[in-house]
Amino acid sequence: MHFGLSEEQTMLQDMLRRCLEERLDLETLKRTAGQPCDPELWRALVELGVTGALIPEDYGGSGLGMLEAEVIAEAMGRSVAPVPYLGTAVLAPLAWQLAGTPEQRERHLGPIASGEHRYGVGLTEVAGAPRQFGKVTLEGDRAWGRCYFVLDASDASHFLLTANGDTLVVIERGAEGVSIELLNDVDRTRSFAVLGLERTPFETVGEPGRAAQAIDALLAAGRLMLAADTFGAAEVMLFRARDYSMERFQFDRPIGSFQGVKHLLANMVTDLEPCRSLIWYAAHVFDAEPAERVLHACHAKSLASEIGKFIARSSIEIHGGMGFTEELGLHLWYKRIEANRQLLGGPETVRHAAAVDQGWVQPLTATAT
Amino acid sequence: MDLSYGPEYDDFRAEVREFCRNHRPAEHRSRGIPGVTERPSPEVLAWQAKLIEHGYAARTIPREYGGYGAKPDIIENRIIQEEFLAAGLPLGLSNQGISMLVPTLLEVGTAEQCTTYIRPTIYGEMIWCQGYSEPGAGSDLASLRTRAELDGDEWIINGQKIWTSSAHVADMCFILVRTEPEAPKHHGISYLLMPMDRPGIDVRPLVTMTGDATFNEVFLADVRIPAKNIVGARGQGWHVANVTLKYERGMLGNAGQGQSGIKGLVELLQEETAGSARAMDLDHYRDRLLKLQGRTLANKYHGMRLLSQSINGEQTGVEGLITKLSATELAYDIYSLAVDVLGETGTLYDGSPYQAERDWQKSLLGCFTGIIGGGSANIQRNIIAERGLGLPREPRVRFDSGRWELSPSASNKGGN
Incomplete structure (x- = not known):
């Protein structure tokens, strides 16, 4: 029995952390906030195999599993990396593999592994978000409408979208009638946009109307990756608060010797560690026991969101006034955690999805407005 | 994996x-x-x-x-x-004899002690109680004041113990006493084995808020026991006690404990109606249930992770220190939801008419055993923060000439 990361997975973790830490110091992060991904950073990550991790070797990837993807997502969150990881390296490869035809896999997976194609992803329609502004309609070989909250849009060469809840389509950035309206999100390390479509040609991933199961799996994968990203960011915030509480002296004592601070830190780590175990397990069953996917991804997302928020807010608080400024850069981590919490379904939404998955309650049906 | x-x-x-x-x-x-x-x-x-x-x-x-x-x-x-x-x-x-005393004897007891005590203890014929806490020595156990003096080939014990589970049925007590009053507090303690049938021992049950008397106070007046009934050397009792505590934490900190609670809670929400709706169909209850299910699953897999670490001989860091705090808080929240779902019925108690099949209220009250016993929740937080995260200890204070003063830090380590 071995519960946890293998030697290879730990090596991958170390390599990625080092690569990201070397390239993403605080000044760089502040300077590039809101900018597209730095091409050199992207190349370095592609060379480390980030984009090919979930792609089989036959298509130019390394054929790894969801636990490796989790390790990568956690490293991204640790460094609040301004990188279009989720769409390009996780959701697009899974979409082509779960719903695409062999010919489509042949054509699309290689360019993803090589870093040539980058994907923005719009799953809001199926994520049970309480507010929806968009709907994509397919007529013949053209698409109309708007997709709200497309993740990683500013870097994208392609967009992966859902339509009618059961169809996955891919749209090229340069296609006819595509408009991209960038949003001003509190998280400036990744980009979010509203995608407009007007008589836009598209490619269906697999067969129209046959992707509902694949969409469920994508949603679970996305939620799991966001949980890992939040976990990585939260762990950093916890240990920065720990370090600060030993450096900062007031009343002739390090503030970490006050039980008010000490117990807060103890509560933070008491929440953090079981969450790590849950996320690892959720990543493991994603591949090993597909029937357990949805339940565990939802719980991972829910728990990471709750403990992430508590840790983020407590870390800012322990840092005092400086924590509230832009100087320390903690706000980047705080905002990343905040954005992750809402993406692909907030805590209540994913918990409801977990209840539906267990047959405890009926799914919510969309009401016409 | x-x-x-x-x-x-x-x-x-x-x-x-x-x-x-x-x-x-x-x-x-x-x-x-x-x-x-x-x-x-x-x-x-x-x-x-x-x-x-x-x-x-x-x-x-x-x-x-x-x-x-x-x-x-x-x-x-x-x-x-x-x-x-x-x-x-x-x-x-x-029980405490099997889970705590026996491993302690095997680690630090003499061959004669092992021969005398282990067999009847594991067969359930000899019941032990633990004489640690005192009215003035709870979280700060090492400040205990029950004393023992050697008189020829006998120890004479005087003092008072409290929270002594099983004392009313016990044959024996493993007890911490101060034998070297001049030594620094952690070095003046000895670990003795006291037969409970000796004259001078007065056991009085302490009824807890659950209505049960699971604890006792034990008063000791000139209790005489053989000099050889000491485990480890004179003054080494603190070390011996830490061996025992290690096993107690293992006993209390079973991360798998929440699993039966959540199962019952799911059934309760599926069966219980609030007004005309099933509790499970009410968003407010169901969302609380799901939050608890997430924490329960996390604790379950965390337990697997720790199990895996110990099987593979891997070092355990802060993740090994949090289990008691995490599990006891979770249990309290699980039973709280059950009582809330039952509403007024949830306050019925001890076989009352109309009571739910399971005595959730009693389970809820019983949670304090876990939250306070074996190192209270706040002591756990100290341990997690100090040993797990490396934070400094709280400075000591004493009341001196009418005011609080910082006391020169005693050279004790980890008295919790």
Whole structure:
């Protein structure tokens, strides 16, 4: 029995952390906030195999599993990396593999592994978000409408979208009638946009109307990756608060010797560690026991969101006034955690999805407005 | 990730399963916990003897002391637990003598002590209580003041102990006493083995808020015990006690404990109606349930992670220190939701008419045992922060000439 990361997975973790830490110091992060991904950073990550991790070797990837993807997502969150990881390296490869035809896999997976194609992803329609502004309609070989909250849009060469809840389509950035309206999100390390479509040609991933199961799996994968990203960011915030509480002296004592601070830190780590175990397990069953996917991804997302928020807010608080400024850069981590919490379904939404998955309650049906 | 125990354990599991199929303890009625709140009945003693004979209790205790003499193997223990649980069979006795004293004697006791005490203890014939806490020495256990003086070949013990579970049924008490009053507080303590039938011992039950008397106060006036009833050397009692505490934390910090609570809670929400709706159909209850399910799952997998670490001999960091705090907080929240779902009915108690099938209120009140016992929640937070995160200790203060002063830091370590 071995519960946890293998030697290879730990090596991958170390390599990625080092690569990201070397390239993403605080000044760089502040300077590039809101900018597209730095091409050199992207190349370095592609060379480390980030984009090919979930792609089989036959298509130019390394054929790894969801636990490796989790390790990568956690490293991204640790460094609040301004990188279009989720769409390009996780959701697009899974979409082509779960719903695409062999010919489509042949054509699309290689360019993803090589870093040539980058994907923005719009799953809001199926994520049970309480507010929806968009709907994509397919007529013949053209698409109309708007997709709200497309993740990683500013870097994208392609967009992966859902339509009618059961169809996955891919749209090229340069296609006819595509408009991209960038949003001003509190998280400036990744980009979010509203995608407009007007008589836009598209490619269906697999067969129209046959992707509902694949969409469920994508949603679970996305939620799991966001949980890992939040976990990585939260762990950093916890240990920065720990370090600060030993450096900062007031009343002739390090503030970490006050039980008010000490117990807060103890509560933070008491929440953090079981969450790590849950996320690892959720990543493991994603591949090993597909029937357990949805339940565990939802719980991972829910728990990471709750403990992430508590840790983020407590870390800012322990840092005092400086924590509230832009100087320390903690706000980047705080905002990343905040954005992750809402993406692909907030805590209540994913918990409801977990209840539906267990047959405890009926799914919510969309009401016409 | 490899979550299987490996094919080498298949035979062992089959053997345990076979035992479970063919054996069942004799029926007996009991309200209490055998060997803890009441003396084990003849049926319980017979079952215990059968378990030891097959190696499903006292598995790793050497044969010369009455045990089964197997090599320690965490996975085998786990398999025994799993199979007994699945078959609905009671496991062997678990009490402070078996879980704490016996491993302590094996680690630091003399051969004579092992020979005298281990066999009757593991067979359930000798019940022990733990004489640690005092009215003035709870979290700061090392400040204890019950004293023992050597008079010829006898110790004379005077003082008071409190929170002494099982004292009303116990034959023996492993007790911490101050024997070297001049020494610094952690170096003046000895660990003695005190027969409970000696003159001068007065046991008074302490009724807790659950209505049960699971604890006692024990008053000691000139209690005489043989000088040889000391474990470790004079003044080494603190070290010996820490050996024991290590086992107690292992006993209390079982991360798998929340699993039965959540199962009952799910059933409750599915069965219970609030007004005209099933509780499970009401968003506010269901969302709380799901939050608790997430935490329960996280604790369950965390337990697997720690199990894996100990099987593979990996170092455990802060993740090993949090289990007690995490599990006891979770249990409190689980029982709280159950009582809230039941509403007014949730306040009914102790076999009241209209009470729910399961006594959730009693379970909720009983949570304080876990939250406070074995190092209270805030002591756990100190341990997690100081040993796990490396934070500095709180400075000591004392009241001196009418005001609070910082006291020169005593050179004690980890008295919690």
